[in-house]
Amino acid sequence: MPLDASDLGAIWLTFKLASLTTLILLLVGTPIAWWLARTRSWLRGPVGAVVALPLVLPPTVIGFYLLLALGPNGWIGQTTEALGLGTVVFSFSGLVIGSVIYSMPFVVQPLQNAFSAIGERPLEVAATLRATPWDSFVHVVLPLARPGFITASILGFAHTVGEFGVVLMIGGNIPDKTRVVSVQIFDHVEAMEYLQAHWLAGAMLVFSFLVLLALYSSRSGKSAWS
């Protein structure tokens, strides 16, 4: 067996982390993307820039600040401790929080593009056909933005699978709790276990290629609003 129990544990943990992160990002990212796509407020620029920050910042920078904020001396950490929740650093919850922030632009931007492409007209049509704004969102916007949701989910999931710096900074390296595949590969290489590193790295490579293949193959000229 080329993969041992700790490798499988890392894969399972990575899968759990990416799934949960993607789910949270879809819930949180949809209203943010909707707002960014439609608002005329001056806050659009600053909010858009903050959401896009993880695209350019080194993951270690994000991880560093999260560590400070979520740690026992940080303002979020102190709040969670005061609420009796303890601190989330070096825990799975901490990883989820870090991943949500780190992968945010990969979910928000495809959704924002999808919402912008729909335009005002379908919503106006729906309103003249008695649909409330929420009804229009569910029955018109969501189906029309479906390709955007698919892209956002794939990118959000894949990008979370591929993170390393943030995880290491705020999650550390605790087996079955915070040791994800990318960290596990790092450990193998450090320990000179090249064969095991090969297996895991190769699996990541194949997985990433397949995800991107699915994404680029499905992007045929869809969604024509007539």
Added chain:
Amino acid sequence: MIHARLKVARDDFELDVDLQLPGRGISALFGHSGSGKTTCLRCLAGLERAPEAYIEVNGQIWQDSRRGHFLAPHLRPIGYVFQEPSLFPHLSVHGNLTFGWRRIAPQARKVSLDQACALLGIEHLLERKPATLSGGEAQRVGIARALLSSPQLLLMDEPLAALDGPRKREILPYLERLHDELEIPLVYVSHAQDEVARLADHLVLLEQGKVQASGPIAATLARLDLPLAQGDDAGVIIEGRVSSYEPGYQLLGLQLPGSDLELRLAHEPLALGTALRLKVQARDVSLSLAQEAHSSILNRLPVRVSGHRPADNSAHVLVSLDADGSVLLARITRYSADQLGLHSGQQLVAQIKSVALLG
């Protein structure tokens, strides 16, 4: 009764109108692009919120800016037809048609799916996706979809403007059927004079955000002081009833309203009493002092000159004529006017070279 007082001021555009439209029939908002007609329609629908507005339809107040009252568009019992069909691409024709229908209370549904489909001739399209429809078919579906939300007011924003000539001719008869068979008032935005002449009962002329004229179509088209009378298409509308038919010559006689005068045109037979709308172009009417017995011109009516005015180019004169209660317009050369000694009250004979049936 529709009452809309609207004030909109934007950087490049100002709208200030007070519209009183009849509670039945088709009211046309007519004007050049940029005259504010679409903005009026969007304010009626609530798709735009005019900063200063009072909108009352059939006794319900939809907007009253002084009290801060604004009824959201989805709460207004309207049907709206956009310039482009704007069908939902993710739904079938059936899904599009029933979108509004499913969102109103069953007891409020006045139009059934079958009725709407029959009225617009789209029964055979129900399972299709919008992307597979022609422009004309898609627009008919759009109109049926609006009808199926059982509106108390139908609003149409240049529903034919995006279509080519044949597609327009395909849809116009359906719009006429709506007019004849439905009791719903319709506000129709257009910049095409032929559509307006064919469909409208009431005409509002908009120019740079102001109402230039508003009144019954026949009287408004015949007004010499409006730019309508200046155009090449200038002419009048006459609502006549079939009063005779000569099978030998296949000539249909149409009685002018409230008069014994008759206009004749070559046409297949129609039932006596059928109401028809005719257009008589100003350039097709010539004037003479006496009845000329020998002429190929079919229609020669005794008329009285009720007004005249120089046309935009100074070579022509526009003359309005009273033909026993019906108004005609004639566009004649200034030379001819001088030869006739044209003056108000003068008795003349109008020779009408052609009469167009508008359906």
